[in-house]
Amino acid sequence: MPGWYSSGTLYKGLFFLVLILLALEYLFGSITETKHFFIFNATRESTPEIFQRFFRTTVYRVRQNSRPRENFQVRIPHQEKVVQHSPLVSTFHLKKTTKSPPVFNITEIPSTNNSESVESENINATALPPCPDVTNNLRGRIEVLKSPVPSVQELETRFSWLKPGGHWAPETCKVPKSVAVIIPFRCRGEHLLLFLQHMHPFLKRQQLDYTIYIVEQDGDGPFNRAMLMNIGFKEALKIRNYDCFIFHDIDLLPEDDRNLYTCPPGQPRHMSVAVDIFKYRLPYPAIFGGVSAINREHFELLNGFSNSFWGWGGEDDDMSNRIRYHNLYISRYPLTIARYTMLTHKKDKPSPNRYDMLKQGPKRFDKDGLNSLDYKLIQSKKNLLYTWFLVGIDPPR
Numbered sequence: 379m380p381g382w383y384s385s386g387t388l389y390k391g392l393f394f395l396v397l398i399l400l401a402l403e404y405l406f407g408s409i410t411e412t413k414h415f416f417i418f419n420a421t422r423e424s425t426p427e428i429f430q431r432f433f434r435t436t437v438y439r440v441r442q443n444s445r446p447r448e449n450f451q452v453r454i455p456h457q458e459k460v461v462q463h464s465p466l467v468s469t470f471h472l473k474k475t476t477k478s479p480p481v482f483n484i485t486e487i488p489s490t491n492n493s494e495s496v497e498s499e500n501i502n503a504t505a506l507p508p509c510p511d512v513t514n515n516l517r518g519r520i521e522v523l524k525s526p527v528p529s530v531q532e533l534e535t536r537f538s539w540l541k542p543g544g545h546w547a548p549e550t551c552k553v554p555k556s557v558a559v560i561i562p563f564r565c566r567g568e569h570l571l572l573f574l575q576h577m578h579p580f581l582k583r584q585q586l587d588y589t590i591y592i593v594e595q596d597g598d599g600p601f602n603r604a605m606l607m608n609i610g611f612k613e614a615l616k617i618r619n620y621d622c623f624i625f626h627d628i629d630l631l632p633e634d635d636r637n638l639y640t641c642p643p644g645q646p647r648h649m650s651v652a653v654d655i656f657k658y659r660l661p662y663p664a665i666f667g668g669v670s671a672i673n674r675e676h677f678e679l680l681n682g683f684s685n686s687f688w689g690w691g692g693e694d695d696d697m698s699n700r701i702r703y704h705n706l707y708i709s710r711y712p713l714t715i716a717r718y719t720m721l722t723h724k725k726d727k728p729s730p731n732r733y734d735m736l737k738q739g740p741k742r743f744d745k746d747g748l749n750s751l752d753y754k755l756i757q758s759k760k761n762l763l764y765t766w767f768l769v770g771i772d773p774p775r
Contacts, residue, residue: 509551512638513585520580522631522719527568528575534762537578543617544574544590544764546582553587555621557639560610561628562603563594569628569721574763576631583635589614590764596756600773601726604683604693608751611682613758613767615674623677624649626669633717639671646672646701647709651716658717666701666708667694669718679704681747684739688773690725692732696739703743 528536540546547553559577563570570592581588593610595601607625614620622641630650637649650668652658672680680700687693701708710716729735754770 506550506552509548509553509585513583515583515585516635517583518636519634520632522576522633524572524719524721527571530571530763533571533574533578537574537763539582540578540762542762543760544578544762545588546578547587548585551585553585555587555640556618557581557586557588557622557624557641558610558614558618558620559588559590559624559626559639560607560614561590561592561626562606562610563592563628564601566628566723569723572721573628573631578763580632580635581639584638584640586639588639589618589620592764592766594766594768596768596770599771600688601690602685602688602771602773604687604697605685605751605753605771606769608682608685608748609753609767609769609771611677612748612751613755614765617765620674622671622673624669624671627667629721629723630668630718631721632669633719634715637711637716641671641673642709643673645707645709646670646676647711649711649716650718651710652713653718653720655720658713660710660713665694666698670697676706678748680706681743681745681749682751684735684742684746685750685752686735686742686746686774687729687732689727689729689732692729692735695736699736699739700743703740 547556559581561573574590577590591610591614593606593613595606610625611623614623624639627650630653632649639649641647646666648666648668648670650670651660653668680697683693684696687696698708752771755767756770757766757768759766
C-alpha cells in the first residue's frame with residue numbers, strides 16, 4: 379500500500395474524530411441549556427405573582443358560571459341613602475400546594491412598638507391570594523344555644539384550630555382587613571362561655587382575620603362600659619394595627635351569619651338592629667349601641683367613646699351624637715339580617731347624671747375620650763379562646 383495513502387487516512391481519521399468530539403460537546407451543551415431553561419421557568423411559575431394570576435383567572439371563570447344569591451339593601455337613616463351590597467357569589471378554593479407563611483405572632487403581647495408585626499403582615503400579604511368579599515360558607519339563620527353552658531376545657535378542645543389569644547385567619551387566602559372584637563366585661567362568666575361558643579364558629583364561617591379581646595374592669599365600683607371599650611381599642615393596637623373594630627356586648631348573640639362583622643369604608647355600622655326582647659324592632663333609630671362596627675380612622679376622628687358615663691346608659695346616645703357631629707351617618711343591615719338574641723341578666727344601676735352629660739356632650743367631644751383615657755393595665759394574658767386585659771379605672775370623686 380502506498381505510504382501517502384496510509385498517512386492521509388490517519389489525518390482523515392483524526393479530522394473526523396475532532397468533528398465527532400465537537401458535535402458531542404455542542405449536543406451536550408444544548409441539553410444542559412434546555413434543562414436550565416425548564417428549571418428557571420418552573421421556578422417562575424411557582425412565584426406568588428403567577429399563582430395569584432392563575433387564582434384570579436379561575437375565580438373569574440367560576441363567578442361567571444355561578445348564580446348569585448338574592449341581593450339585599452341597607453337603609454341608612456338621617457341621609458336616606460341606600461348601600462347596595464354585592465351578591466353572595468360562589469368562590470373557588472385552591473388546594474394548599476406550598477407551605478403557608480406564619481400567621482402573625484401572638485404568643486407574647488409586645489410593647490407599643492408594633493413594627494415587627496406590621497412587617498410580618500406585609501410579608502404574608504404577598505404570599506396568599508385575596509379572600510373573596512363574601513364567602514359561600516354562610517348559612518343564613520343559625521341557632522342560638524343558651525344551655526347547657528360549656529366549660530373552658532370543652533371549648534378549647536372543640537376550637538383547637540384557634541391561635542393563642544382567640545385569633546383565627548384563613549390559611550388559603552389573605553383577608554384584606556383585620557378585625558378586633560372588643561368585649562367590656564365584669565362578673566359574667568356563663569355569658570362569656572356562651573358567647574365564645576357561639577362567636578368563634580360564626581366569625582370563622584365569615585372567613586375573617588379576627589381576634590377576640592375581653593376587657594375586664596377590676597374591683598366593684600360603678601361599671602364604665604365605654605371606657606373599657608376605649609381601653610380595648612388602645613391595647614389591641616399595641617399588639618397589631620387592626621383596621622376594623624367591633625364593640626360587642628357579651629349578652630348579645632347574632633342569629634344570622636349574613637350579618638358580616640366587617641367595617642364599611644364610608645360609615646360606622648350599627649349591628650344589633652333587631653333584638654328578641656324588643657320583638658325584633660329597632661326601639662331607638664338613632665342608637666349606636668349593643669354591637670357596633672367602626673374602622674380605626676373614624677373611631678380616632680370621633681375621639682372614641684366618652685369616659686364620663688358611670689353606670690348603665692348614656693354612652694351609646696353620646697356616641698350617636700358624635701357621629702352626627704362629624705357629618706357621618708349610621709348604616710344598618712335590614713331587620714331580617716341584623717337579628718340578635720339577648721342573654722338574660724340583671725341590669726346595672728342607671729347612670730344618675732346621664733341626661734345632663736348628654737346635653738353637655740358637644741362641649742366635651744374633643745377632650746373626653748381617647749385623649750383623656752386614664753387607666754392601669756393590671757394584668758394581660760393570651761388564652762386560646764381570647765386575649766384578656768384586667769384594668770383598673772377610678773370613678774371621679
